[in-house]
Every structure is written in structure tokens, then in C-alpha cells.
Amino acid sequence: MDAASAVTAAVAFVWLGMVLAISFLEAPLKFRAPGVTLSLGLGIGRLVFRALNRVEMLLAVAVAVTVVADDAPAAVTVAGAVTLTVLAVQLLLVRPGLNRRSDRVLAGEDLPRSRAHLVYIAAEVIKVVALSILGIRALMT
Template sequence: MDAGRAVAVAVTFLWLGMVLAISFLEAPLKFRAPDVTVRIGLGIGRVVFRALNTAEAVLAVVLVVAALLGSPPAGSVVAGAAAVAVLLAQLLAVRPRLTRRSDLVLAGADAPRSHAHHVYIALEVAKVVALVLTGVLLLR
């Protein structure tokens, strides 16, 4: 395995692990902790997801560069591109809507529940699938 491909494998599984740990473990569990209100949970979530999304963007760039410098299998390129596209959709289309709602809640307004949260979760699942496929195909 060449160095570019090894970097791509490492970055893919690091990215996958971060998404699984934050989106599917930390995010739902924080609201079950004693004395964590919706406002506190949203405040923590904003900080955590801003950091996660920043790390994801960096990892996506590294993955793209590794793919450009190496010769990964075509399937892994397609799956990796799907993961990057999902991240972009989350950052550009869904996160701004979630931020507007959380701004209202943090300001004390009674904002209705947002369907954007469900869209974000569905995109997280799609991203996880794309990252698993990317990693597996890179290891072949």
C-alpha cells in the first residue's frame, strides 16, 4: 500500500470514529445527564459540533489530497466523494437552519422543534455508510 493510500485509510477511519463517537454517542447522551436542560445541551452541542465539523472539513481536505496524490480504487473515490458531499450539504444547507433555531432557544424563545435535525441525522447515517465503504474499498 502506498503512502497516499495509507493516509487515506487512516483519515477515513479517524473521520468515521469521530462521527460515530460524537453524533451517535455524545449528542444523545448529553441530554440524559442530570440537570442538563435543553438550553445547556444546545449550547454544548453547538460548541462540540462546531469543533467536529471543523475537524471533518480538515479530514475531508486531507482525504481529497490523498486521493489526488495516490491512485485509490475508483469505488473508494466515489464513496469518499459522497462523504464529502454529505458533509458539504450538512454545513451549507442544514447547519444554518439548526443554528437559527438554537439561537432562538438560547435567547429564551419558545421555538418549535425543527425537522432539520432529522435531516441532519439522516445525512449523518449516509455519511457513516459512505465512510465505511470508502475505508473498506481502500483496504482492498
């Protein structure tokens, strides 16, 4: 395994761990904590996901650079492309709507459950699969 493949695998698994810990552990659990109101949970969530997404953008650049620099095999390239595409969809298409909705909820509106939230969760599941494949395939090169 060359250095670029090792870096790709490391970045993929760090990124995977962050998504699993924040999206599938912290996010749902914070609303179950005693004293955490919807407004407080939304405020915390926005802060945490803004930070996660900034780190994800840096990790995405690292993946893109290492995959291109390594002239990676097709499976690595495809998994990396899927991961980056899913992140772009989340940041450019889904998050803005979720932010507008949370602004309305924080302003006191009582809104029904959001489909955009389910789309974001589905995208996170796809990203978890793509990152897993990316890391495993990069280790295999």
C-alpha cells in the first residue's frame, strides 16, 4: 500500500467515525437528555452540524487530493465520488431548507415533521456506506 492509499483510508475511517458518532449517536440522544428543550436541542444541533460539515469539507478535499494523486483504482474513485457528491447534496440542497425550518421552529412556529430531515438521514446512511467502501478499498490497494 502506498502513502496516498493509506491517507485515503485513514481519512475515510476518521470521517466515518465522526458521522457515526454525531449523526447516529449524539443527534438523537441529545433530545432525550433531561432538561433539553426542542429549542435548546436545535441550537446545539445547528452548532454541532455546522462544525461537522466544516470538518467534512476539509476531509473531502483530502480524499479528492489523495484519490487523484494516487491514480486510485475505480472502486476507490467511485466510492470517493459518491461520498463527495452526497456531502455536496447535503450542504447545498438539504441543509439550507433544514436551517430555514429550524429558524421558524426557534421563532415559535409549530411545524410538522420535516421530510428534508429524512432526506438528510438517508444521505448520511449512503455516506456511511460509501465511506466504508472507500476506506476498505483504499486499504486493499
